[in-house]
Amino acid sequence: MNVAYQISAARPRLSRLRAAVRWPWRIPIGVQSLFAAGIGALVGAVAPSVGVHLGWLSTLFIALLQMMVLPLVFPVVAATVARVPSIRTVGRLAAGSLTFFLLVTTAALLIAAFLAALCHVGAGAVGNVPSVARPRLGAVLPGLGAHGLPTSVFAAFAQGNIIVVTVFALVLGAALSAIGAAAEPATAVLESFAEAMVVIVGYVIRAAPLGVFGIVGYDVAHYGFTKLSSLAGLIAVIFAGMAIVTGILFPFIAAIFGVDYCRMLRVIGGSVGLAFVTRSSQTVLGPLLTGLEQFGIGRVAASFVVPLGYSFNTVGSVVYQAVALVFLANAYGIGASVSTVLVIVGLLAVLSKGMTGVASASFVILIGAAKAIGLPPDAVAVVLGVDFIADMPSAAVNVIGNALAAAVIDASMPKRPAAQLPVAA
Numbered sequence: 001m002n003v004a005y006q007i008s009a010a011r012p013r014l015s016r017l018r019a020a021v022r023w024p025w026r027i028p029i030g031v032q033s034l035f036a037a038g039i040g041a042l043v044g045a046v047a048p049s050v051g052v053h054l055g056w057l058s059t060l061f062i063a064l065l066q067m068m069v070l071p072l073v074f075p076v077v078a079a080t081v082a083r084v085p086s087i088r089t090v091g092r093l094a095a096g097s098l099t100f101f102l103l104v105t106t107a108a109l110l111i112a113a114f115l116a117a118l119c120h121v122g123a124g125a126v127g128n129v130p131s132v133a134r135p136r137l138g139a140v141l142p143g144l145g146a147h148g149l150p151t152s153v154f155a156a157f158a159q160g161n162i163i164v165v166t167v168f169a170l171v172l173g174a175a176l177s178a179i180g181a182a183a184e185p186a187t188a189v190l191e192s193f194a195e196a197m198v199v200i201v202g203y204v205i206r207a208a209p210l211g212v213f214g215i216v217g218y219d220v221a222h223y224g225f226t227k228l229s230s231l232a233g234l235i236a237v238i239f240a241g242m243a244i245v246t247g248i249l250f251p252f253i254a255a256i257f258g259v260d261y262c263r264m265l266r267v268i269g270g271s272v273g274l275a276f277v278t279r280s281s282q283t284v285l286g287p288l289l290t291g292l293e294q295f296g297i298g299r300v301a302a303s304f305v306v307p308l309g310y311s312f313n314t315v316g317s318v319v320y321q322a323v324a325l326v327f328l329a330n331a332y333g334i335g336a337s338v339s340t341v342l343v344i345v346g347l348l349a350v351l352s353k354g355m356t357g358v359a360s361a362s363f364v365i366l367i368g369a370a371k372a373i374g375l376p377p378d379a380v381a382v383v384l385g386v387d388f389i390a391d392m393p394s395a396a397v398n399v400i401g402n403a404l405a406a407a408v409i410d411a412s413m414p415k416r417p418a419a420q421l422p423v424a425a
Contacts, residue, residue, distance in 0.1 A: 044222075060211070109345045271288045276392050280391075292406055316397025322344060324366055
């Protein structure tokens with residue numbers, strides 16, 4: 001009797017202990033990641049010798065997420081298209097999406113480039129610069145083409161070429177849709193595989209605080225706050241450009257198409273925050289699709305538009321790139337005349353259409369664009385110190401832009417019953 005009483009009395013204490021242990025895991029993943037970012041910044045600033053050895057955490061986390069992207073995008077896109085009742089719907093989705101992407105990214109480029117030019121960002125930032133010829137639009141753009149097509153679908157998977165993989169998934173889905181009932185087993189396999197991949201991505205996302213801790217700790221220890229302060233003007237203009245895009249351009253577009261922009265931001269806020277701290281919009285593909293479904297967007301539109309937007313709708317990234325190129329043009333004596341700004345906009349409008357939302361992909365694009373306008377090979381190193389800071393809002397704005405694109409395309413489609421495609425909770 002006494003033993004039974006002791007066991008009964010201990011149960012409430014055990015329950016409270018279990019609740020105390022579980023409590024941190026009930027905090028939203030975005031909040032956990034922000035705490036981890038603060039701790040990482042503290043470690044990197046106070047103990048840089050420790051912070052520089054945290055890079056492996058971020059490398060492992062980003063590598064795991066990158067590994068999941070194509071295995072997730074391929075079955076989701078293929079199965080979604082296979083379930084579309086009419087192939088003409090796919091054509092409307094593709095045409096509407098690409099048109100939207102082109103118009104919005106071009107508008108964002110113009111806003112960012114002319115804002116940077118008006119602020120004279122970068123003027124005098126580099127002393128004793130070599131003479132650099134002013135670029136001409138007609139001499140730069142003809143040499144630009146595709147980023148390179150692989151020789152097979154398997155090579156596209158191996159190279160991480162999301163454009164080719166997405167196109168193949170679209171073609172496969174269209175073929176399965178054309179076959180009809182005979183394609184049901186293959187479509188069911190794709191749906192099951194997509195469900196499994198979304199669950200796996202959910203497992204990886206749970207480790208986001210560790211990855212964020214490593215990313216921020218390493219970056220602060222490696223670059224330091226003192227060095228970054230010299231480029232405060234560049235950072236300020238980049239954030240101002242992002243604010244104009246998200247606070248004026250996006251709400252204007254949402255109002256035209258009847259999208260509740262503020263409510264959309266509340267629904268996808270966790271995904272936006274996670275993209276901000278991880279510096280990669282690809283990290284939130286699964287949660288973003290889930291949030292868009294909760295917002296009321298059809299799975300056909302969301303599953304089609306968002307993966308495609310990772311390559312063609314990188315609004316946040318092009319804002320950063322445009323401001324950085326104007327900064328370098330001013331720093332190296334080219335200046336930011338109207339013709340130079342138009343060259344920069346034209347370059348980035350082409351080069352940015354192969355980005356996949358991976359952290360620091362903007363820096364790779366900057367290297368190619370700087371070379372194209374005649375800047376010296378080491379010019380881009382001037383902005384290297386702020387790359388990890390600029391990538392944060394870039395990734396967040398990319399997520400918002402793709403969510404808005406999905407909402408706009410969904411609002412433009414004739415409403416039909418959505419096919420059931422698994423998306424993680």
